[in-house]
Amino acid sequence: MEDLNEFLSKSKEWFDNLVETIRDYAKKYKESEKWFSTTLSSIGDAVIATDKLGNIQFENPIAEVLTGFKQEESIGKPLEDVFHIINEDTRKSVENPVLRVIREGIIVGLANHTVLIAKDGKEIPIADSGAPIKDEKDNIIGVVLVFRDITERRKAEQTLRESEHNLGERVKELTCLYKLSKLVENPDISFEEILEGTLDLIPPAWQFPEVTCARIVYEDEELRTENYLESIWKQKSNIKLKGEIIGLLEVNYVKKMLDFDEGPFLKEERNLINGITEILGRFAERRMAEQKLKYEKEKAQTYLEIAGTILLVLNPDQTVQLINQKGCEILEEDESEIIGINWIDNYIPENNRELIKKEYNRFINGEIELFEYTEEPIIKKNGEKRIIAWHNRALKNVDGEIIGSLSSGQDITERVKVETKLMESEEKLKNFMEAATEGFLIYDSELNLLEINDSALKIIRMSREDMIGKHILELIPGLDKTGRYNAYLNVIKTGEPFYADDVIQLPKFGGIHLSINAFKIIGGLGMIFSDVTERRNAEQKLKESEKNYRSLFENMTSAFAYHKI
Known part of the structure; x- marks a missing residue:
């Protein structure tokens, strides 16, 4: 009996301990369940948990907001009744992710462009993933879905795509302007080649290259892209030279596109076409100025070549920057042999060289004025000296700094010889x-x-x-x-x-x-x-004597005749 009582006493103690243990486990389970529930309810993503049949067992507040269904409404319902998802592009239903997780036993994610249809019909772009819930024997007993509203991200992505597109368009436009600017920098290219190159650059620079064509009218000529067609969808911009219209650029779309800022054209494309015509106008103006300058240079060069005097430009270091044909003829050298060499070292007689160098350096440094007129000898390679009458002036830059000298020289060697002989003759004449x-x-x-x-x-x-x-x-x-x-x-x-x-x-x-x-x-x-006064007087006296003699003779003759009678 005592043994039974002891057994019952021990059994009651064991049972009480077992009950207490069960109560502890139950309490801990409830606390754990509450902790997990609280945790899942507090995270920023939507969470839905289902059993292995796909019936909803849990839904956190974020999921309630996105689906439009409260947890009380959702519990026990099939997932697809609450979590209705479709493909944004095809508008077709997307496979229930729970089925795929249970089937494959792995974590899966939704395809891109998945949209959740909320209870009120609102469409919400989402991203999600589903994972299996397993027991201690690794059996799948349910699925947990985690998803989030990616509306803002989609907006950001769309904004980014638009920005990238716009940036791409601006890059195309800038590339067009850059290539055109490089094209017009070529000094050997003709204006017609510039226009042809411009037409090649236009279609790739517009928003819809495949339907873009263009033409340029310049003076009496018209150039077109190979695909040019007349169209009602066009942009025009005049090419102007000093305010006067000299041509037209026209860009057409061969078929109707979406409307933007200027019909189917962007406002940036208006800026682009105006920028192109401005570059063409500036090029035309520059080319006209270059042609005028070329003409003036050729005319000046002609003057240089036919000038009967030496034209000589010296740099500050006394080297020859320019000499005309007459100078080369007098020196009996080619221009290439003279340009770049030191004038004083090579063409001024040695006995006068150092003095002229010193004076030229003082002139370059602004210490003295350049002699406006001098007569100086030069020496040719063969040793022959020529006397040159120089008219000199300083060359200055825009800041008034002396950058060299310009001299025109006339070979007066023969004149000096004549003058010397004349002086000698005059001396002889004077003597x-x-x-x-x-x-x-x-x-x-x-x-x-x-x-x-x-x-x-x-x-x-x-x-x-x-x-x-x-x-x-x-x-x-x-x-x-x-x-x-x-x-x-x-x-x-x-x-x-x-x-x-x-x-x-x-x-x-x-x-x-x-x-x-x-x-x-x-x-x-x-x-x-x-x-001849004395001679004239003697002649006069002689005449008078002759007259007196003639008169005396005539008188004597008359007297003699009378006597005879």
Whole structure:
């Protein structure tokens, strides 16, 4: 009996412990269930749990909001009655993800473009995944679905796609403008080639290249893309040169497209077509300016080449930047042999080289002004010297800084030789005039007295100061009434000499008789005269003697005849 009581006592204790353990497990299970429920209800994604038959066992608040069904309504219902999903593009129902999870036993996700149809018919783009719920024996006892509203993400993705598309369109437009700008930078390309290149760039730059065509009308020409068709869907922009319309660019769509800002065209395409015509207009203006500049350069080059003087441009370091054909001819070298070499080192005589270098450097540094006119020798490669008369001026940049010199030079070597000989001749003439006993006068082409020798001054009894520089009519008033004035002018004009043997000078010259010989000289008139007063007096006395003798003879003859009678 005691053994039974002890057994019952121990059994009751064991049973009480078992009940307590069961109660602890039940409490922990409830707490665990509540914890999981609270956790699932608190997460930011929608959660639906089903049994292995696909009937809903749990739905968190986010799932309630998205599906439109409260948990109380959903519990026990098949998933597809609450979680109705379709493909956004095909509008067909999407396979129940629970069935696939149970069938494949793996975690699965919904395809892209899946839309949840809520209780009120609202369509919500979602992304989800489904995972199997397994017991301790790895048997699937249910499925949990986790999904979220991706409306904002889809909007962001759409915005991104639109931005990428728009960016792509802008890149196309900028590429078009960039390629066109590179095209017009080619100095050897013709305007027609520019226009043809522009037509090639247009279709890829527009939003719908496959239906884009274009044409350009320029002056009397019209160029078209190969696929050009007339259309009512077109954009136009004028090509202008200094405000005057010189052409037209027209872009057409060969079929109707969606309407945007300007019919089927974007406002950016309006900016693009205007940008293209602006570039073409600027190119036309630049090409016209280049052609004008080329013409002016060619004209200037022609002047340089036909100029009868050397034209020489020196850099600050004394090297030759430019020399014309005349300069090359005088130096007897090709232009390529002269350009870039130091002018002073190669063409200035050695004895004068260092001084000219020093003075040129001072000029470049702004210390002295450039001599406007100089006569300097240059030396050719063969050692021959030529005398050049230089007219010089400074070359300056826009800031007024000296950047070199421009000189025009005339070869006066032969002139200098002639002048030297002339000086020698003049010296000889001067010596001759001083030694001559006859009077010697030199007049210029206007008959102003330039020179008179001492013998002439003695003959006419005048001082040099009273005569030099005066006109012949001032020296001899009334000469123009005698005929000799015109005779002297005729000598200068024709070169035919004039001779007068008995010229009676004015009383201020002593009333003497002169023998005058006038002849042409370079630049004027030369005159040699002699005092023939004594000769004329002797001749006069001789005539008078002859007259007296004749009269005496006649008287004697008459007397003799009378005597005979």
